[in-house]
Amino acid sequence: MAAEEIFPTIEENLNTANAAVNAAVDQLEGKNFEQHVTRAMEDIRLSNEMYATRNREIYQTNMNLQVKLDALLAKLHGIQLALRDTEETIVNSEQQQSNLSDISSLEADISKIKEEIVTLQEESSRFPHEEDLDIVTNPITCKGFNLPSIDLWELA
Numbered sequence: 001m002a003a004e005e006i007f008p009t010i011e012e013n014l015n016t017a018n019a020a021v022n023a024a025v026d027q028l029e030g031k032n033f034e035q036h037v038t039r040a041m042e043d044i045r046l047s048n049e050m051y052a053t054r055n056r057e058i059y060q061t062n063m064n065l066q067v068k069l070d071a072l073l074a075k076l077h078g079i080q081l082a083l084r085d086t087e088e089t090i091v092n093s094e095q096q097q098s099n100l101s102d103i104s105s106l107e108a109d110i111s112k113i114k115e116e117i118v119t120l121q122e123e124s125s126r127f128p129h130e131e132d133l134d135i136v137t138n139p140i141t142c143k144g145f146n147l148p149s150i151d152l153w154e155l156a
Helices: 003-026 033-125 130-137
Strands: none
Touching (some): 003 033
């Protein structure tokens, strides 16, 4: 029963009690005075009890609604946390995509560097190696000819 439904009932009871009190006052000298006052007091007591009962029902309904609201707020908080985790996952996923892109770029750079190293190794193979330099740095002597020693590095 909604509060709107109970108040007309309470108002009706108060009107009835008021009418009984008025009737008692009107018949103040009559023999029904005590009966009317007693009935009016009983009507007021019943009205007060009904109002108190309805207040307890409204209070209990409010408490039940508060419990449901608290449960919904807890659920909402859980959803907010899940959403934040999802957002972090998306950000992390985007960061991973960026990292993968960076890794691909670095792998391409590494491939280019390896190609340059191979090219440099090929170019360097055309020049004498260090172990071959010992021969070059030895002075040239020719058998049968008395030539002065020549250092090839000085000629270069």
